[in-house]
Amino acid sequence: MNAxxxxxxxxxELFSRRYHIIVLLILVLVPVLIFxxxxxxxxxxxxxxxxxxxxxxxxxxxxxxxxxxxxxxLLGYFVLALCYVVYAELAWRFERLELSELGxxxxxxxxxxxxxxxxxxxxxxxxxKTLYLDLPIANDNAKMTRLVLDTGIIRKKLxxxxxxxxxxxxxxxxxxxxxxxLQSKQEKDVLTDSILLAxxxxxxxxxxxxxxxxxxQSFSLENNPxxxxxxxxxxxxxxxAVIDYAVIEAVYIDYSIFVLHGIAxxxxxxxxxxxxxxxxxxxxxxxxxxxxxxxxxxxALYPGLLRINLVGAEDDVRIYRYQxxxxxxxxxxxxxxxxxxxxxxxxxxxxxxxxxxHEFELTQGILGFWQLNLTPINxxxxxxxxxx
Numbered sequence: 001m002n003a004x005x006x007x008x009x010x011x012x013e014l015f016s017r018r019y020h021i022i023v024l025l026i027l028v029l030v031p032v033l034i035f036x037x038x039x040x041x042x043x044x045x046x047x048x049x050x051x052x053x054x055x056x057x058x059x060x061x062x063x064x065x066x067x068x069x070x071x072x073x074l075l076g077y078f079v080l081a082l083c084y085v086v087y088a089e090l091a092w093r094f095e096r097l098e099l100s101e102l103g104x105x106x107x108x109x110x111x112x113x114x115x116x117x118x119x120x121x122x123x124x125x126x127x128x129k130t131l132y133l134d135l136p137i138a139n140d141n142a143k144m145t146r147l148v149l150d151t152g153i154i155r156k157k158l159x160x161x162x163x164x165x166x167x168x169x170x171x172x173x174x175x176x177x178x179x180x181x182l183q184s185k186q187e188k189d190v191l192t193d194s195i196l197l198a199x200x201x202x203x204x205x206x207x208x209x210x211x212x213x214x215x216x217q218s219f220s221l222e223n224n225p226x227x228x229x230x231x232x233x234x235x236x237x238x239x240x241a242v243i244d245y246a247v248i249e250a251v252y253i254d255y256s257i258f259v260l261h262g263i264a265x266x267x268x269x270x271x272x273x274x275x276x277x278x279x280x281x282x283x284x285x286x287x288x289x290x291x292x293x294x295x296x297x298x299x300a301l302y303p304g305l306l307r308i309n310l311v312g313a314e315d316d317v318r319i320y321r322y323q324x325x326x327x328x329x330x331x332x333x334x335x336x337x338x339x340x341x342x343x344x345x346x347x348x349x350x351x352x353x354x355x356x357x358h359e360f361e362l363t364q365g366i367l368g369f370w371q372l373n374l375t376p377i378n379x380x381x382x383x384x385x386x387x388x
């Protein structure tokens with residue numbers, strides 16, 4: 001702090017380089033786990049965990065993916081990861097919170113042409129109508145305490161545990177190690193250690209604007225009709241997805257439709273988040289309910305779209321002849337229909353040689369995509385395992 005100008009400049013410790021390393025590890029581990037789960041559980045249910053074999057299969061899938069969906073998905077993931085790394089570095093270098101006797105000014109780390117996404121802002125002390133502490137997550141972890149500055153029109157939230165004076169906190173003694181700790185930080189430590197809160201208290205007192213503590217206000221889902229309805233919808237979607245997935249005897253031929261499931265679930269999650277926020281549901285609960293319901297909706301679309309696609313097309317089920325071209329991969333003798341990739345019954349299909357001819361029942365329903373009827377295949381598989 002500059003004693004002559006009573007000015008304090010704080011840095012956001014959440015974007016320290018130690019934090020970068022941890023996030024980078026997560027960004028690397030997440031796609032690896034997805035890769036293993038996808039190819040072990042979905043595409044090779046009867047096989048063992050052979051990482052090298054899974055990796056070779058993954059590369060082979062990429063080479064056969066003429067649409068480029070896998071390549072574009074990977075490229076998009078790494079572009080997003082790179083964007084985060086760049087933003088984190090910019091934040092560590094340029095993001096600042098400037099406090100003075102006039103007010104609080106936030107300096108965005110983004111370049112000028114991107115500041116529309118995270119603009120600079122300034123609030124003078126006389127503009128602020130209410131100051132209070134808030135704990136957005138319903139637990140006793142005081143390190144998530146936020147200082148809320150409300151002008152009546154504009155509301156800004158600052159995480160007390162994140163903003164530190166780089167000239168006061170010695171290296172190795174900062175609270176950045178707490179960012180990923182599961183242990184709750186004591187309330188007295190957060191309030192005592194926060195140089196941000198101390199500075200704000202000093203000038204808020206001059207304006208007769210005490211900092212109120214609203215962290216004890218708990219929130220119950222059942223007390224808000226919108227959050228209650230969302231929770232009920234979530235359980236209904238989960239119940240339907242689980243039951244109908246176990247009952248339905250049809251599968252998709254083109255896995256790219258799963259992208260539609262994900263987009264629909266993401267849009268629903270986003271809409272619910274903003275809806276619940278506008279209906280006085282706290283941010284954390286709104287995000288939690290929105291994401292869970294969005295995921296449940298995406299899962300429910302798996303059997304749901306299969307059912308809808310078959311409406312009015314029950315009599316359009318036709319038998320097509322296919323030739324096995326590789327392990328559980330079949331090419332139609334009629335090139336006008338799509339290939340079939342069987343993701344289940346590894347033991348059954350391994351009993352056939354490449355080049356063998358098989359018949360599949362396919363339907364192109366009202367939604368335009370092809371689906372495979374599993375009923376005759378299930379009968380054959382039951383007979384196969386009964387005889388073996």
